[in-house]
Amino acid sequence: MPxxxxxxxxxxxAVFRLGDEAYGLAVRRDVSERxxxxxxxxxxxxxxxxxxxxxxxxxxATEPVPVRGGRSRRHFRVTxxxxxxxxxAQRVAAALWQGAPLGPEPA
Amino acid sequence: MTxxxxxxxxxxxxxxxxxxxxxELRDAIVGDLAEEYAWLVDATTxxxxxxWYWREALRAVPHLLRSSMRAATWGDVRRRxxxxxxxxxxxxxxxxxxxxxxxxAWRAPWTVESMPAIIAxxxxxxxxxxxxxGYVAARxxxxxxxxxxxxxxxxxxxxxxxxxxxxxxxxxxIVSGLVASLDVAPFVVLGGWLxxxxxxxxxxxxx
Numbered sequence: 001m002p003x004x005x006x007x008x009x010x011x012x013x014a015v016f017r018l019g020d021e022a023y024g025l026a027v028r029r030d031v032s033e034r035x036x037x038x039x040x041x042x043x044x045x046x047x048x049x050x051x052x053x054x055x056x057x058x059x060x061a062t063e064p065v066p067v068r069g070g071r072s073r074r075h076f077r078v079t080x081x082x083x084x085x086x087x088x089a090q091r092v093a094a095a096l097w098q099g100a101p102l103g104p105e106p107a
Numbered sequence: 108m109t110x111x112x113x114x115x116x117x118x119x120x121x122x123x124x125x126x127x128x129x130x131e132l133r134d135a136i137v138g139d140l141a142e143e144y145a146w147l148v149d150a151t152t153x154x155x156x157x158x159w160y161w162r163e164a165l166r167a168v169p170h171l172l173r174s175s176m177r178a179a180t181w182g183d184v185r186r187r188x189x190x191x192x193x194x195x196x197x198x199x200x201x202x203x204x205x206x207x208x209x210x211x212a213w214r215a216p217w218t219v220e221s222m223p224a225i226i227a228x229x230x231x232x233x234x235x236x237x238x239x240x241g242y243v244a245a246r247x248x249x250x251x252x253x254x255x256x257x258x259x260x261x262x263x264x265x266x267x268x269x270x271x272x273x274x275x276x277x278x279x280x281i282v283s284g285l286v287a288s289l290d291v292a293p294f295v296v297l298g299g300w301l302x303x304x305x306x307x308x309x310x311x312x313x314x
Contacts (some may be wrong), residue, residue: 025139041139041163042170045132061131067145069114071138074131 004056009089010035011047015057015076016086023073024048048076056082113153115144117307119164125303126168127175127183127251136167175254190247191259198240198263205232237263237291241298252306256299260292267291 004012014030015022028044051057058079061072078086123137140163147156209228213221244259245252 023139024135025142028139040166040170041136042167045135046170046173049132065138065142067142068138069120069141071134071141073138074135 003089003092004051004054004085007031007039007043007047008051008056009086011044012051012056012078012082012086015048015051015082016078019077020075022076027076051082052076054081055079056085113148113156115141115160116157116164118304119161121303121307122253123164123167123171125251125253126171127178127254128171129174129178132174133171136171140164140167175251187248187251187255187258190244190255191262193247194240194244194255194259195262197243198236201236201239202232205229205236208232233291234294237294238298238301241295241300242302243298244295245299245302249306252302253296253299256296256302259299260295263291263295264289 010031011027014027014034018026018030024041024045027048028039028041031044032039048057048059052059056079057076059074059076061074064070064072120137120141123140124133126133128136140160143163144156144160147159206229209225209232212228213225217225240263241256241259244255248255
């Protein structure tokens with residue numbers, strides 16, 4: 001299975017963090033705040049769709065919500081394969097940072 | 108009694124709903140935008156919230172179009188081709204009738220003095236034909252009106268690019284044909300947009 005790219009990993013981690021509250025709007029806010037970039041709702045859902053296609057997240061629709069014009073929310077959760085992908089990404093990042101100079105201390 | 112929250116801009120919402128994207132993606136995106144819009148109306152002003160909604164809707168369009176292309180079946184393609192060709196034929200006939208009217212009104216040989224009027228009327232006929240064809244395509248296609256108008260614009264551009272090659276040949280003709288078509292495509296899409304605006308007024312909500 002191909003490893004998730006950086007945006008996919010960010011979205012995957014947001015789904016992890018948000019737990020039961022992981023749906024598009026919440027994921028978009030979380031990722032945009034943490035990365036300091038205003039991601040569009042379309043970009044986040046395209047990424048979530050790719051993660052679902054890879055089997056890293058699963059989704060389910062809720063009951064219709066009035067504030068959404070009677071549309072349901074699509075909640076996401078990380079699958080076992082998604083959990084393994086996150087651990088692998090963490091291991092790779094740690095290996096890459098091992099022994100690397102971190103530069104001068106910030107003032 | 109509490110006042111109901113201001114609804115999102117209906118034309119923008121309809122734009123997102125009628126691009127032919129997969130229903131689950133479409134509903135998720137439109138629902139999220141509606142939810143955040145309601146929050147923004149409370150936190151800021153309706154004007155700012157509407158501006159935000161339009162910006163986010165336009166940013167979502169490429170993603171929904173990509174989904175639409177992936178979700179399209181052979182039946183969808185045939186249906187749209189039929190709609191586009193019908194609208195093209197109507198636009199073409201209108202142009203020919205307009206051309207005939209110009210020839211009848213200003214009989215040859217044309218004088219230098221009559222040229223500005225002939226050019227202006229020709230331009231008006233051409234604009235009305237392309238705008239009308241875009242509107243007709245969108246009117247026939249109730250499910251994905253703007254998509255059909257955009258497909259028609261592509262057809263007009265293709266015909267404009269190919270015609271000079273057939274008549275005179277040469278790659279430069281394709282370029283000049285495409286450049287000439289750039290003032291056609293916007294009118295065709297505008298025709299589709301007018302239909303979308305008309306549809307948005309049918310249901311409760313703002314435009």
